[in-house]
Amino acid sequence: MGESRSDQRRSDQGREPGEGSAEAGVTTGALARRLGVSPTTLRSWDRRYGMGPAVRSGGRHRRWTPQDVAMLEEMCRLTSAGVPPAEAARAAKGWSDPLTPGTGAAADEPVSLARAAGAEPLGDPRQECKGLARAAVRLDAPSVDDQLTSLVERHGVVVGWEEVMVPALHAVGRKWETAGDRYVEVEHLLSWHISRVLHRASGPVGPGAPATGAGPxxxxxxxxxxxxxxxxxxxxxxxxxxxxxxxxxxxxxxxxxxxxxxxxxxxxxxxxxxxxxxxxxxxxxxxxxxxxxxxxxxxxxxxxxxxxxxxxxxxxxxxxxxxxxxxxxxxxxxxxx
The missing domain is CATH 3.40.50.280 (Cobalamin-binding domain)
Structure with a gap:
């Protein structure tokens, strides 16, 4: 049966702010909450890299379509992995393949001497930590797991734990303390995935020490x-x-x-x-x-x-x-x- 105008009005009034049909899209505020970034960041990405909505309606309010949302989710995933924002924006819009983190040719992201010498350095731990924390705030479990797995595979347990995992947990904990209970789920998700990756890094339990050696x-x-x-x-x-x-x-x-x-x-x-x-x-x-x-x-x-x-x-x-x-x-x- 068809929906009356009064039914339609009641349905519209029951929606959360920023929700609507796929055609109408979502508001900047709703999208920012979904991605775990600030509305200011979305406006900055639009201004700097052209990452705005494909269709702009009249007035000051922007509406983001599912295609726009998918593009920005990819932007967030790439920046969380350490890809410079300009390169991430080009890749998210399908202009190029993203550069491997740390190998970008941007003038403000110089290649380290250790990497030039062929080593496998951690690079900037703060960037790795920020990327992991941002993925956790977005509750982006696949990205969190991918970043943690790559971290341990490339740098080992000690470096991964001391330089990235612990600082990321502390950053999320500070966010939780200043925002009431809003970020409890973020800390739980990050902790669970760290535990999961540590278990995988440990591998299967071996038969134990030799009979003539020291105990376990x-x-x-x-x-x-x-x-x-x-x-x-x-x-x-x-x-x-x-x-x-x-x-x-x-x-x-x-x-x-x-x-x-x-x-x-x-x-x-x-x-x-x-x-x-x-x-x-x-x-x-x-x-x-x-x-x-x-x-x-x-x-x-x-x-x-x-x-x-x-x-x-x-x-x-x-x-x-x-x-x-x-x-x-x-x-x-x-x-x-």
Missing amino acids: IVLACVPGEQHCLPLEALHAGLVERGLPTRMFGPAVPPEALTAAVRRLGPVAVVLWSQTRSTADRPLARHIAATTWGVKGARGRPAVLLGGPGWAGRPEPDMLRPAGLREALTALTSLADG
Whole structure:
């Protein structure tokens, strides 16, 4: 049945601002929210690179068609990957293929000496971080995953984690703190994809250490600690170095952790604590004193305290590395005996 004019008016009144038919297009504000950029950025791209709507209606209000939206989504994807805006605009409009990030000939984007020498440098970590954060704000999961995967494949876990992943998480966290709860979903999406890429970088779990070698490295969060993403980065870095590990993840009960240490005879145990409220020092001392093996030849693990929760008074005979790189160096040394 046909729709009456009154029904049509009610339908129009129920729409969100900026919505409409495909022919009418969306407003600049609605498109900016969808892409995760500001309306000022869209106007700047129009002025500088001709990235405006193909059809302009009368008056001051712009309407963006589905074709316009697709073009700008491609522009955002390319700039997030590090392609200079001018090159990204040409590619998004189908004028040329995008240049590989960092190899553009624009006068304001010089090629680094390291790249000219044939190395594989990270380039500008700030640009990589911005691109990742922008893709996360747009909730562009494919772009986030692609950027993270490429980052780890090209530069390894340590560089990817310290120079891009952590700064991007901090940037999203600051945005969340200043905007109430508006960006919680952004942080969750970014964290999940980082975890996913770290798991892929770790690869399949091998058979473990040889019978004559040192035991594996045990990684666990202390009871009550659910924040285990840095521990996942450490696990990925250890596997990248070919070291045997046993990852137990968040909130491991003391009895279960003690039993695992006695069964495995690990060369080291890493205990992660994100906050002081979860840093269980008696548990750390208990694990450090846990022994295994026959009488007269008993072994005990080295204990590494990871995370900001352990700040303050040091624990005797326990290591407290300052970051991922230092933790990997210490654990590699222990594993090598």
